[in-house]
Amino acid sequence: MSETSFDIVVVGGGPGGYVAAIRAAQLGLRAAVVEREHLGGICLNWGCIPTKALLRTAEVYRTLRHASDFGLEADGVRFDLGKVVKRSRTVAGQLARGVGHLLKKNKVTVIDGHGVLKGGGRLAVHKDGATVSELSARHIILATGARARVLPGLEPDGRLVWTYKEAMVPEAMPQSLLVIGSGAIGIEFASFFHEMGAETTVVEVMDRIVPAEDPEISAFARKRFEKDGLTIHTETQVKALTRHDNAVTCTLAGKDGATREITVDRVILAVGIVGNVEDIGLEQTKVEVERGHVVTDGYGRTAEPGVYAIGDLTGPPWLAHKASHEGVVCVEAIAGVEGVHPLDPRRIPGCTYCHPQIASVGLSEEKARAAGHEVRVGRFPFVGNGKALALGEPDGMVKTVFDAGTGELLGAHMIGAEVTELIQGYAVAMTLESTEAELMHTVFPHPTLSEMMHESVLDAYGRAIHF
Incomplete structure (x- = not known):
């Protein structure tokens, strides 16, 4: 049984954990990741990535079934479910291997096993019922993720x-x-x-x-x-x-x-999901758990000195990009990087990859009004956009919400083709604290779906051109 000392040990190798470890290494800290299953976590292996591969297959299948709408003939279109699933698993596997390469490239030590806090900056690593290693670190970051919530009487059985x-x-x-x-x-x-x-x-x-x-x-x-x-x-x-x-x-x-x-x-x-707070040694610490999630401040710090938590373990929104950003914030705060500040949850974009896609950032119109804002609201339909019509995707809408007094962009909400890609434009605008003036004066390329983002802003101020 070996004992190894690090500056930072991260428990969990998902999007929050592996990013935190890599950022720590970039800042010159000796970092390790303890992962019991697979690098990349749920997101890369059983969540974000493989589901997007499946949904891409469904999108192509849908397009083929409607080939005649584009002047094409594609008779007898069918699918091989085994190959559909295999492609999804292959994509996931490729990315998981890529995470391992990134950690190795950044000289992050990866330890296979289940991490349990032992107090005093110590962490035991268990594998197959035995303790295989004991680590010590001034800073331990918990990034153990979450699992599917189960309702009484509706328990999954894996078959039906x-x-x-x-x-x-x-x-x-x-x-x-x-x-x-x-x-x-x-x-x-x-x-x-x-x-x-x-x-x-x-x-x-x-x-x-x-x-x-x-x-x-x-x-x-x-x-x-x-x-x-x-x-x-x-x-x-x-x-x-x-x-x-x-x-x-x-x-x-x-x-x-x-x-x-x-x-x-x-x-x-x-x-929904619940945080993986069990069997990681929290009962021996001052770490607070509320409604199945670890309580932290804006920098990932818990009530236990030297113990931090990030990602799904800390509650909603349960998003990989939120976990990654929290990991960076947590590590930079530990390292004393100048200018680091807490993540603003209102500026975290959310994306749903159904058909049509849904994406949003910031406050809804309803929540903006409830927060006391007098608002200006703009809308633009996909049917008014040339690129959307050319794609054969006329169903959708872009909606923007502004503070009527200051012009601050409070929120953006979209449904339609590729809105999960478009939403980042509004996320950047919110980070830059843009008002309607900057967005109105931004030149959007033609013909693109992004033109609807411009038109929605213009509509909020009675200046829409194409609607």
Whole structure:
């Protein structure tokens, strides 16, 4: 059993952990990452990346089925599910190997095992029931991530009732499917399986789908999803699951208490995630845990000196890019880098890769008004944009929210083709504290989808040209 000393030890090699370790190494600190499963974490291996590969397949499949809209003929289009899944896993594997290369390149030590705090700047590493190493460090960063939330009575079994993990590697395409939860994870899986031919139903306990989004965008999304054939039940709970040999009967209860039953081949549980706070030694520290997540300040510091936490472990938004940025902020604060400041959660863009895509940053119109802002709101529809029409993607909208007094961009909300790429323009604008004046005077190239971003700003001030 070896004992090794480091400046920083990071527990968890996901998007928060490996980025924190690399940044520490760049700053001249001796860094190590302890990872029990696979570098890249859930995001690269079982989340962000492989799901995007699946959704890309669904997008291509959809386009091929509508080839005649583009003057093309593509008869008898079909798919090989095994090859679809294999491509997704290959993409994930390639990126995970790339993380290992980056850590090696930056001279970060990688230790295989499960890290447990032992107090006094010490960390034990366990593997297969044995302690394989004991590390010491002045600073220990917890980046252990999160796992799927499980509801009583709706527990996944890996065969009939899936979490995101089983949903990514189906052995056969179900003919019918129920998705519980309409957040980003639920809607993305609903979109994928629906596009691939499964009769898909979404159940959401809130009064609207993708409830974290601006209500206007949510309403637009529901209308489009239902037009495409998705069945959506809001203000509805799944009360029970009755499992058969190869099907599940689901008891649904509406707001009025009335129940109905539907039988489907498979169920996907997508009702959020909870932090991995167990079995990492927190009980021996002053670290505070609230509602399944570690409490930190803006720099990742916990109530225990020398112990920090970043990423999904610390609560929403549960986004890889949030975790990575938190890792950088945490390490730079430790290293005393001048000018480091806490991450502003209002400036974290969120993206959902369903069809049509959804993206947003900042406050919704509803939340801006609730916060006391007098607002100016601009909108521009995809149908008014030449590039959108040329792409065959006329359904969508760009919405911008400004403070009426100062011109500050408070939020931007988008639905439609490629909005997950477009949203970063508004994120940069918010970071630069741009007002409507700078955005109006920015020259947007033609013909591009980005022109709608300009027009939405102009519309907020009664100056839209093409609408």
